[in-house]
Structures are given as structure tokens and as C-alpha cells.
Amino acid sequence: MKLTKTISALFLSMVLLIGSLGQANAAKRLHAAIADWTGGIITCEVAVAILEREYGYKVKQTVFPSGTGLWEAIAAGEIDFACESWPSYAEADSVMLNEDLIYEGKVVGSYSGDGSVDLLGTSGIIGLSDYWIPRYAAEEFGIKTWKDLNKHKAKFATIETGKRGRLIGCPVAGWNCHDQKRLDILGIDFQADELGTEAAAIAEAKAAYMRKEPFMLYLWSPHWFFGEFDMVGVQLPDHKVCDPDTFTEAGNWKDCGKKGWPGTGWAKDYTMNYGNPAVFAKSENAEAKKFFENMSLQNIDQAKMLVEVDIKKRPVKEVVAEWLDNNPDKWKPWLK
Amino acid sequence: MSSSNEILKKANHSKNIITYTVVALIFFIALFLSSQSDGPSKFPKEITDQFTFTAWVNEGEDFLKKNYRWITKIIANYIKASYYFVEDFLLESPWILITAIIFLPCMIAGGLRLGLYSLFVIYFWGATGMWEPSLQTVALMGLSVILCVFFGFILGVLCSQSDRFDNFMKPILDTMQVMPAFVYLFPAVFFFGIGGAPAILATMIYAMPPIIRLTNTGIRQVPDQTIESATSFGSSKLQLLFKIKIPLSLPSLMMGINQVIMMALALVVLACFIGAEGIGGQVWQAIRRLDVGWAMEGGLCILFMAIMFDRFSMAFSKTEERLPSDVQKFYLLPQGWAKYQVARLFEKPLSITHAIIKYICLFITNLIAYFFKSLISIFNKTSAENIREFISKRYYIIPSFLVFFLIVLVDTYFLKIGSFPEEWRLSIRQPITNAVESLTVNPGFISFAKGLRAFVYLNLLRPLDVFFTHIPWWYTMAVFVALGYITVGIRFAIITALLLLFIGACGIWSQSMITLSSVLVSVALCFVIGVPLGIIASYNERFRNIQNVVLDAMQTLPYFCYLIPVLMFFGGGIVSAVLATVIYSIPPIIRLTSLGLTQVSGTYSEVSRSFGGTLIQTLNKVKFPLAVPSLVIGFNQTVILAFAMQIVTPLIGGKGLGLEVFNGLARSDTGRGLAAGIGIVLLAIIIDRITLAWTKKQRNALGL
Incomplete structure (x- = not known):
């Protein structure tokens, strides 16, 4: 009984205290997701910082790992917007978007889903995925393209792969990279291992690089890894789609071998920002919607900030604020 | 007398021989069958096609989403409101107030030592720059614990009053504890939104069982005499319950609260995946950036917090027995x-x-x-x-x-x-990061790591994987059913058959065999490493004390923290998955080995020694057989923890059912995730029941 009384007393005093502390705040509010990879975090922080500085928004940010869960949260109105979705990896975009993706006036992709998520516009970042090996290995073995890989496969082998080489593959099956399929079509005698998370793949690659061991890694650029470690791409064949393009996952592929995906490399990823349709249809958010249509952060700028954040370990907010202060000519045009 | 003993011994002996022969025979038939098959054993396609469990679940989920979301939204809003209330209070108050709110109760309940410790914890939160995330975690945890205690207490009382309700709840409680949180974490987003509310609900699912169980046993253990005398004074059933039984079961309730706090802390870390803020989010961000030091700082924040709450709740529940401070001579130093x-x-x-x-x-x-x-x-x-x-x-x-x-x-x-x-500010990130990095490039350590990886993969994982996946499914099932029949009884054997049929019919047979083999390898490694450590601890008290601290830390530290070092040393893949599982699930076996051996009463070992038994003989012939029940409980808990870890290992390259859960969730296919999650639960429950029944028999045989 003593316990319950103490607790109730504590609770009552808390209520009193909060009464004295509470204050109302009436700013325009948005709720953004913070991505779980640094590039995405920076892109979003740029958008958030401009919304707060120039349009007087108060943006609440929540760390939310990207994936279908995030798309559902946006559709459900739990989160108002998120940044830098990569079309090659997103699962939900074809189901939930219903708009054209425009980059510098050109239509680079079109969607015909149910429109439960609003395509706010391109983020400006163009992503590219490839297989990468460290420069020291490329130079030591004389590997120039993917065609040279088979000769040196034994050096890339591990205990699990036996005689075949090991590719630290696309970490998540849901991303639809089809690594093993690609390797088989191209005749590269490697085994693609899915490690489950980007962190796992990068951790193994980083450790191998520190020990100067040869390894092959699937990765996308821009990525902080390239700022810290010297990697070269194996130059997979240029991206082509199978014609007629009947590839669906459910119907398994209509295999066209080396003539089309996944026998080729990835397409360029014109990344985009996306948000809740109801929120951005409100008149009070018209300015924000306009801003997102114009926003176009360049790869080179993101890469510079990536180095500051990930290698020099500076806080994201500070780095982005500094970039905004020093480069008004780059982002002022987005405000018109 | 002696002749009858001899006959008994002989009978025992021949019985042993028969058992061993049967086990060997079963094993060799399995070996033969698995070498005969040219691919992984598959469940008959006719059944898996007919049994579309995943589709049913997804249809059910869609129905719920359409029709009942408004109810869940209302519940979520209530929880959210109270969460923001607590969170705002914690974050907007001056830091000295927060310090006082934590420090003074610790001081009052636990004396100067706990008070000083709580100051250190608070300083650590602030010094590492985790002030806000720590308080968010405290808010999330505090609210979940309060709700857990409230509902858990009610359910526990109900369980204690009705045997039927108790029997009904038991399997549900098992499922709540073993079911991987990821399975219900993501669907919860749609019903309860993101952030605090679904996180608190998920935490409740996971952390409520201990308090229900302990309230139940606490009330049931009230001595008969007390009840008798109360009834003879004419108290009604309700009076009996509220005036006698519940007050008397308070110590057990307090222990339940302690457990709830620990389990809530474990889950609050996972909650970052659905947008709940707090230390979990920090640790996860650190891992994404491979910042071992940062992840470790976050982990230590949680660890210290957990120890503080643990000691506080223990001190609080013991207040009555504590020495009056006048008798106590020393406040800080040992008496x-x-x-x-x-x-x-x-x-x-x-x-x-x-x-x-x-x-x-x-x-x-x-x-x-x-x-x-x-x-x-x-x-x-x-x-x-x-x-x-x-x-x-x-x-x-x-x-x-x-x-x-x-x-x-x-x-x-x-x-x-x-x-x-x-x-x-004071940061310990850099030294930790540097230490890990220097180990990463240390040639001696790396060749050891590579050797271990090769050994585990070539000698344990690969053969066992192949063995289990290639045995025909009906044979494996028959062995399990037979085991269930021998140890528990015919009813359990039928249940086992049905559960295994369910796994097969869901089309996840080979994944569940992979899971089974990695669990077995992990448990075997735990056994080989853990039992000797337990033995040493049972002989040397100082070693035991140090070890206990380390084990506490291992159990409370979020497993995310050690995933990155494991990856850097061993590379991603199933070997790393097994090693992470070993780290996570080894503590119970060490603890219970040492507990079992120290509990064997001194007279037994004394007698053995006086008859000239050597140290090894005493250990082998007297202490171990007597400690078997406790050992099996340790083994049991290790198995359960190893199964629980299977859901995390896909993050670093693990395969099997855990990966299946992730793949289901990545495609927003709740049915697939749920089927795999249930698979893990069912395997764990079957093994748990069989070992428990076996211990019971052993106990009876030893007359304990």
C-alpha cells in the first residue's frame, strides 16, 4: 500500500510540474522521416533546413529505416514526407505513386499506382550501382573489367564459397538486385552472399580493406565508403531492359540473357522525395510543395557533405548549415 | 539388500545399452536417408498448395485494416498522448530536476551507494551526448512498465483464481515471449501508427508474461494455514483475495516488476525500427555508419540504466528488511x-x-x-x-x-x-573504435578468427545443415513425435505432429531445418564454452563474482552493439550469425551450471571426499548427476534465447526462418512473416517441453 501511495503522490506532483512548464507553439508543422543512410540524411536535412529557415516551418524528425514500412507510414499520414527514394530499390513506389518523375524538364520515369503517396519531385541526386573492388587489388591482379574476374576468382574465395569467388552482394532480397542471376548470366564464377543489411556488408568490406585483402562489393554511389576507401568499379554492361519488357517478379522472368536486365548493370537512379498527398494538397503547404518541385541537390555537393559527416564525424546539422551559408547561389533558385 | 541393488543396477545397465543402441540406430538410419536424397527434403506440394496460410493471414489483415482501424487508432491516441506527456516533461525540465528526481529516490531506497551510482549514470547520459535519447528511452520504458504491471497484475490474479484460465493462458504466454517481435512490430504500424504507441504495445506483448506468471505463482503459494485461518474468521472470497493473498504475494510481484523492466529495456531498443525515438535509434544509426564507439556508448547508456533500475527495484522491494540506518555503521564502504x-x-x-x-x-x-x-x-x-x-x-x-x-x-x-x-562532454568513442580497429588488422587475432570460422563452418554448420535439410521430412517428424511420446506422453506427441505438419504445410520446412541446425550448433558451442566456465565459477568465488558482472552486461547490452565487431572479425555470413547467437545465449548455461554445482549440498561432496574420491571423481560421479536438473534448465533457457536470436541474425547474414520473416516484411507480406515467426515459436516450444519433461523425470529419479 505504501508503494501505491508513493506512486500516486509522485504522479500528482508531476502533473503540477507540467502545468507550470507547458507552453503552446503555433508554427506550421511537418513531420519528416530521417533516413538510415547518411546520403539520405543529408538530402533530407537540406530540405528540412530550408523549410525551417525560409518558410518558417517547424519540422519534427523521426529516425525511420527506409523500406515498405516507411511508405505505409506516409500513406497512413503518420509521416508527412521522406527524401531520396531510389527507384531501383523501392518496392512500394510502383504500387503507391501515380505521377511522372521529372528531372530537369525531362520525364525519366512514370508510375501508375493508386496514388496513396505523392511524388513530390526529384531530389536531384542521381545514383549509380555497380560491383566494386579495392584499387590495390585491381592493380595487383590487373583487373580492368568484369571479364577479368574469373581468372582471379580463387583470390576472392572464402571458406563458405569454396572455389568460387565471393561477392558481398546486395544485402536485402527485397531490393531486387538479382545478383546471383546476373553473375550466372555473365558467366562470372562468383557466389553472391546476401548479408541482410548494408551495415553488415560495409563492415565486412571495411575490415577486409583495412587488412588489404581482395574483395568484391556491391554498392551504390554516392556513398561515404568511397570517400574513405579507394574503390574501382568493374564496369558491368550498360543498363538495358528486356524487349518486350515483360519482366515481373511473379511471372519469373522472361529470360533474355545478356541482352537485358538483370544481365546488365543498373539503371541510373533518379532519386525522389515523396510525401502524404493530403498534407501537400493543403493550401498552407503550397509553398512547401513548390519548393520540393524545384529542389535539385547535386551529387557533388552531397558527396562533399558526406565526407564532412562520415569521415570527419561532424554533426549533420552543422555541416548542412555551413553548406547553406556558403552556397546560397546553389539553393536560392529552388525557392522561386 | 545388496543383491536387489545389483539387479537394479544390471537392469539399469541393460536399459542404458538398449537406449544407446536405439539412439545410434535412429541416427544411422537418418544418416543413410539423408545421404540417399539428392536435394533438400521437400514437403509434398499438394499439401503446401492447399494450405495457403499466408494468404489467409493477409486477407484477415486487410479485413482488420478496413474495419477495425478506427478502434486501434483511438487506443493509440490515448497511449500517444500519455507518452508525449511524459516525454515532454522529461525533455523540457531543467536537467538538475531530472537528476534530483532520479537521484533522491535511489538514495532513499538504496542508500548512498545506489545514490552515487545513479549520479554516475545520469552523468554518463549527459557526458556522451545521449541526454535526450536516454530520457526518451526512460519515458518509453516507464510507460510500458506501468501498463504491463497494471494489466499483468489483473491477468495474473485471474490466472490464480481459475485453473482453466491458467491453462488457457500458458501457451499464450509462451508464444508472447518467444514470438519474434519483428513479426508484430511492422503490422502494428498500420494499426497504431509509428513511434511511441506501437512501441509501447509491442513492449507490452513481450514484457508482460513474467509479471503474469509471478503474480499467479505468488498468489498460489500463499500457505494453506493462512488461508484456513482467514476463512475461519469468516472472510469472504474477495476479502481473502484482497486482504490476504495479494498483500502476501507482493514480494513475488516486485520480482515480476524487476523482470518487466529488464525485458522492456531489451525491446525498447528494437522499437527504433518503427520510428520510436531513444537510444535504440542512436545505436542503429551508429551501426549504419560502422561507428563501434558510438554504438557502444549507446549500449552502455542502456546497460547502466538497466543496472540502476534493477538495483532500485530490488532495494525498493526489500525496504522492510533493510538494517535501520542507525545500526548500519558504514554508508559507502563494505561493513x-x-x-x-x-x-x-x-x-x-x-x-x-x-x-x-x-x-x-x-x-x-x-x-x-x-x-x-x-x-x-x-x-x-x-x-x-x-x-x-x-x-x-x-x-x-x-x-x-x-x-x-x-x-x-x-x-x-x-x-x-x-x-x-x-x-x-566526455567521449569514449574514439578509444573503443581504435581498439576494435587495431584488433581488425592484428594478424594473430585474424588468423585465429579465420581458423575458428573455417572450423565452425566446415565441421559443424555445413554438415549439420546438409544433414537436417536432406533427411526426409517424415523421418524427422517421426523422431520428434517419438521423443515427445517417450518424455511427455501421447497427447503431447499428437500436438507435436500437428505443429510440425503446420510448419511443413506452410512450405517452410527446409528453412526451419536450417534454423534448427544453427540453433543446435550455437547451443553446442554454448555448452562446450559455458559448462567449464560454470565449473570454475562454482569453485572460485572471486571468479564467480567477476563473471556475474560480465554476464549481466552481456544480457543487458543491446545485441546490436556487438554485431559490428563480430562482422569485422569474422565477416558476414552464417558463422557470424552463430557466434552472435552464442554471445547472446550463453549466460544462462554458465549461471545455472555454477548454481547447480554450488547448490549440491556440502555433505554429498564431503562424503565422497572422505571415501577417497578425487576432485574429478567427485565432480563427475556426485556433483554432476545431482546438478543435472539445474543444468537442463540452463540448457533450456539457452535454447530459447538461441531461438529468439534467430530473428536478429539475418541482419548479419543468418539464414533460415529469421530471413524468411525479414523477406516477408520487406515485401509487406505479413502472412509470410507470421508463418516463419510461428515456425520459430513452435520449434522452440517443442524442444522446451521435451527437455522440461525430461528434467522432471530426472528429478523424480533422484528423489529431489
Whole structure:
């Protein structure tokens, strides 16, 4: 009984205290997701910082790992917007978007889903995925393209792969990279291992690089890894789609071998920002919607900030604020 | 007498031989069958096609989403509102107030030592720059614990009153504890939104079972005599429950709260995946950036927090038995040091301060009590006296509230205190990161790591994987059913068959066999490493004390923290998955080995020694057989933890059912995730029941 009384007393005093502390705040509010990879975090922080500085928004940010869960949260109105979705990896975009993706006036992709998520516009970042090996290995073995890989496969082998080489593959099956399929079509005698998370793949690659061991890694650029470690791409064949393009996952592929995906490399990823349709249809958010249509952060700028954040370990907010202060000519045009 | 003993022995002996032969025979048939098949064993396609469990679940989910979302939204809004209430309070209050709110109760309940420790914990949160995330975690955890205790207590009382309800709840509680949280974490987003509300609900699912169980057993264990005498004085059933049974079961309830706090902390970390803020999010971000030091700082914040809450709740539940502070000679140093002059000198000022503080507190409290008494005595004399007594007994708590109000006053009217001062920062990130990196490039350590990886993969994982996946499914099932029949009984054997059929029919047979083999390898490694450590600990008390601290840390540290070092040393893949599982699930086996061996009463080993038994003989022939029940419980818990870890290992390259859960969730296919999650639960439950029944038999045979 003593316990319950103490607790109730504590609770009552808390209520009193909060009464004295509470204050109302009436700013325009948005709720953004913070991505779980640094590039995405920076892109979003740029958008958030401009919304707060120039349009007087108060943006609440929540760390939310990207994936279908995030798309559902946006559709459900739990989160108002998120940044830098990569079309090659997103699962939900074809189901939930219903708009054209425009980059510098050109239509680079079109969607015909149910429109439960609003395509706010391109983020400006163009992503590219490839297989990468460290420069020291490329130079030591004389590997120039993917065609040279088979000769040196034994050096890339591990205990699990036996005689075949090991590719630290696309970490998540849901991303639809089809690594093993690609390797088989191209005749590269490697085994693609899915490690489950980007962190796992990068951790193994980083450790191998520190020990100067040869390894092959699937990765996308821009990525902080390239700022810290010297990697070269194996130059997979240029991206082509199978014609007629009947590839669906459910119907398994209509295999066209080396003539089309996944026998080729990835397409360029014109990344985009996306948000809740109801929120951005409100008149009070018209300015924000306009801003997102114009926003176009360049790869080179993101890469510079990536180095500051990930290698020099500076806080994201500070780095982005500094970039905004020093480069008004780059982002002022987005405000018109 | 001796002849009958001999016959018994012989019978036992021949029985042993038969058992071993049968086991060997079963094994060799399995080996033969698995070498005959040219691919992984597949469940008949006709059944898997007919049994579209995943589709049913998804249809059900869609139906619920369409029709019942408004209800869940209302619940979520209530929880969200109370969460923001607590969170805002914690984050917007001046830091000194928060410190006081945590420090003073710790001090009052646990003495100076716990008080100082709590100060250290608070300093650590602030110094590592995790002030806000730590408080968010505290808010999330506090609210979940309160809700868990509230509902868990009610359910526990209900369980204790009705055997039927108890039997009904048992499998549900098992499922709640073993079902991987990821399975319900993501669907919860749609129903309850993101952030605090679904996180709290998920935490409740996971953390409520211990309090239900302990309330139940606590009430059931109230001695019959007490109940008898209460009934003979004419108390009704309800009076009996509320006046006798529940008060008497309070210690057991407090233990339940302790467990709930620990489990809630474990899940609050996972909650970052659905947008709940707190230390979990920090640790996850650190891992994404491979910042071992940062992840470790976050992990230590949680670890220290957990120890603090653990000690606090323990101290709180023991208040009655604690020595009065007048008898207690020392406040900080061990009591035994009273014989040293230096220690006495050191403690002198402490006891004087204590006396002064106590005097002041008493004075103030009595003043307040007197004030209230005279105020109320205008209306009613007796209640005024009662209130005076009530207040003056709490001569530490009342002044504490005064301190809180004083701080708030100063903060609002005189001097803005704000959040934790930036200049007190102290980071331990770099040294930790450097240590891990230097190990990563250390040739000796890496060749050891590579050797271990090769050994585990070539000799344990690959053969066992192939073995299990290639045995025809009907054979594996038959073995399990037979085991169930021998150890538990015919009913359990039928249930086992049905459960395994379910796994097969869901089309996840080969994944579940992979899971089974990685669990077995992990448990075998735990056994090989854990039992010797337990034996050493049972002989050497100092070793045991150190080990206990390490084990506590291993169990409370979020497993995310050690995933990155494991990856850097061993590379991603199933070997890393197994090693991470070993780290996570080894503590119970070590603890219970040492517990079992130390509990074997001294007389037994004394007798054995006096008959000339050597140390090894005593251990082998006397102590071990007697410690078997405790060992099996340790083994059992290790198995359960290893199964629980299977859901995390896909993050670093693990395969099997855990990966299936992730793949289902990545495609927003709840049915697929749920089927795989249920698969894990069912395997764990089957193995758990069989081993428990076996221990019971062993216990009976030993007459314990």
C-alpha cells in the first residue's frame, strides 16, 4: 500500500510540474522521416533546413529505416514526407505513386499506382550501382573489367564459397538486385552472399580493406565508403531492359540473357522525395510543395557533405548549415 | 539388500545399452536417408498448395485494416498522448530536476551507494551526448512498465483464481515471449501508427508474461494455514483475495516488476525500427555508419540504466528488511571494513552529514505535518492526527518533493537551467573504435578468427545443415513425435505432429531445418564454452563474482552493439550469425551450471571426499548427476534465447526462418512473416517441453 501511495503522490506532483512548464507553439508543422543512410540524411536535412529557415516551418524528425514500412507510414499520414527514394530499390513506389518523375524538364520515369503517396519531385541526386573492388587489388591482379574476374576468382574465395569467388552482394532480397542471376548470366564464377543489411556488408568490406585483402562489393554511389576507401568499379554492361519488357517478379522472368536486365548493370537512379498527398494538397503547404518541385541537390555537393559527416564525424546539422551559408547561389533558385 | 541393488543396477545397465543402441540406430538410419536424397527434403506440394496460410493471414489483415482501424487508432491516441506527456516533461525540465528526481529516490531506497551510482549514470547520459535519447528511452520504458504491471497484475490474479484460465493462458504466454517481435512490430504500424504507441504495445506483448506468471505463482503459494485461518474468521472470497493473498504475494510481484523492466529495456531498443525515438535509434544509426564507439556508448547508456533500475527495484522491494540506518555503521564502504582505522576516518564525515540531513528532514517534515494537522483539526480531530502521522513517517519523501519544487521555482523565476551542459562532454568513442580497429588488422587475432570460422563452418554448420535439410521430412517428424511420446506422453506427441505438419504445410520446412541446425550448433558451442566456465565459477568465488558482472552486461547490452565487431572479425555470413547467437545465449548455461554445482549440498561432496574420491571423481560421479536438473534448465533457457536470436541474425547474414520473416516484411507480406515467426515459436516450444519433461523425470529419479 505504501508503494501505491508513493506512486500516486509522485504522479500528482508531476502533473503540477507540467502545468507550470507547458507552453503552446503555433508554427506550421511537418513531420519528416530521417533516413538510415547518411546520403539520405543529408538530402533530407537540406530540405528540412530550408523549410525551417525560409518558410518558417517547424519540422519534427523521426529516425525511420527506409523500406515498405516507411511508405505505409506516409500513406497512413503518420509521416508527412521522406527524401531520396531510389527507384531501383523501392518496392512500394510502383504500387503507391501515380505521377511522372521529372528531372530537369525531362520525364525519366512514370508510375501508375493508386496514388496513396505523392511524388513530390526529384531530389536531384542521381545514383549509380555497380560491383566494386579495392584499387590495390585491381592493380595487383590487373583487373580492368568484369571479364577479368574469373581468372582471379580463387583470390576472392572464402571458406563458405569454396572455389568460387565471393561477392558481398546486395544485402536485402527485397531490393531486387538479382545478383546471383546476373553473375550466372555473365558467366562470372562468383557466389553472391546476401548479408541482410548494408551495415553488415560495409563492415565486412571495411575490415577486409583495412587488412588489404581482395574483395568484391556491391554498392551504390554516392556513398561515404568511397570517400574513405579507394574503390574501382568493374564496369558491368550498360543498363538495358528486356524487349518486350515483360519482366515481373511473379511471372519469373522472361529470360533474355545478356541482352537485358538483370544481365546488365543498373539503371541510373533518379532519386525522389515523396510525401502524404493530403498534407501537400493543403493550401498552407503550397509553398512547401513548390519548393520540393524545384529542389535539385547535386551529387557533388552531397558527396562533399558526406565526407564532412562520415569521415570527419561532424554533426549533420552543422555541416548542412555551413553548406547553406556558403552556397546560397546553389539553393536560392529552388525557392522561386 | 545388496543383491536387489545389483539387479537394479544390471537392469539399469541393460536399459542404458538398449537406449544407446536405439539412439545410434535412429541416427544411422537418418544418416543413410539423408545421404540417399539428392536435394533438400521437400514437403509434398499438394499439401503446401492447399494450405495457403499466408494468404489467409493477409486477407484477415486487410479485413482488420478496413474495419477495425478506427478502434486501434483511438487506443493509440490515448497511449500517444500519455507518452508525449511524459516525454515532454522529461525533455523540457531543467536537467538538475531530472537528476534530483532520479537521484533522491535511489538514495532513499538504496542508500548512498545506489545514490552515487545513479549520479554516475545520469552523468554518463549527459557526458556522451545521449541526454535526450536516454530520457526518451526512460519515458518509453516507464510507460510500458506501468501498463504491463497494471494489466499483468489483473491477468495474473485471474490466472490464480481459475485453473482453466491458467491453462488457457500458458501457451499464450509462451508464444508472447518467444514470438519474434519483428513479426508484430511492422503490422502494428498500420494499426497504431509509428513511434511511441506501437512501441509501447509491442513492449507490452513481450514484457508482460513474467509479471503474469509471478503474480499467479505468488498468489498460489500463499500457505494453506493462512488461508484456513482467514476463512475461519469468516472472510469472504474477495476479502481473502484482497486482504490476504495479494498483500502476501507482493514480494513475488516486485520480482515480476524487476523482470518487466529488464525485458522492456531489451525491446525498447528494437522499437527504433518503427520510428520510436531513444537510444535504440542512436545505436542503429551508429551501426549504419560502422561507428563501434558510438554504438557502444549507446549500449552502455542502456546497460547502466538497466543496472540502476534493477538495483532500485530490488532495494525498493526489500525496504522492510533493510538494517535501520542507525545500526548500519558504514554508508559507502563494505561493513566488514569497520576494523580499519582509515575506513572509519573516511566514513566519519558521511555519518555526520547523514545525521544532519536526517535532522533537517525530520524537522521540516514535522513542521509540515504540524501545519496540516492544525489546518485539518478545525474540521475533524482524528483524521488530522492520522494525516500528521502519515506525513511525519515520510521524512525523506516529503523533503524530496520540496527539493523538486525548489528547483522548478529557481528555473522558472531566477535562472534558466536548461538541458545538460555541453561543456561536461566526455567521449569514449574514439578509444573503443581504435581498439576494435587495431584488433581488425592484428594478424594473430585474424588468423585465429579465420581458423575458428573455417572450423565452425566446415565441421559443424555445413554438415549439420546438409544433414537436417536432406533427411526426409517424415523421418524427422517421426523422431520428434517419438521423443515427445517417450518424455511427455501421447497427447503431447499428437500436438507435436500437428505443429510440425503446420510448419511443413506452410512450405517452410527446409528453412526451419536450417534454423534448427544453427540453433543446435550455437547451443553446442554454448555448452562446450559455458559448462567449464560454470565449473570454475562454482569453485572460485572471486571468479564467480567477476563473471556475474560480465554476464549481466552481456544480457543487458543491446545485441546490436556487438554485431559490428563480430562482422569485422569474422565477416558476414552464417558463422557470424552463430557466434552472435552464442554471445547472446550463453549466460544462462554458465549461471545455472555454477548454481547447480554450488547448490549440491556440502555433505554429498564431503562424503565422497572422505571415501577417497578425487576432485574429478567427485565432480563427475556426485556433483554432476545431482546438478543435472539445474543444468537442463540452463540448457533450456539457452535454447530459447538461441531461438529468439534467430530473428536478429539475418541482419548479419543468418539464414533460415529469421530471413524468411525479414523477406516477408520487406515485401509487406505479413502472412509470410507470421508463418516463419510461428515456425520459430513452435520449434522452440517443442524442444522446451521435451527437455522440461525430461528434467522432471530426472528429478523424480533422484528423489529431489
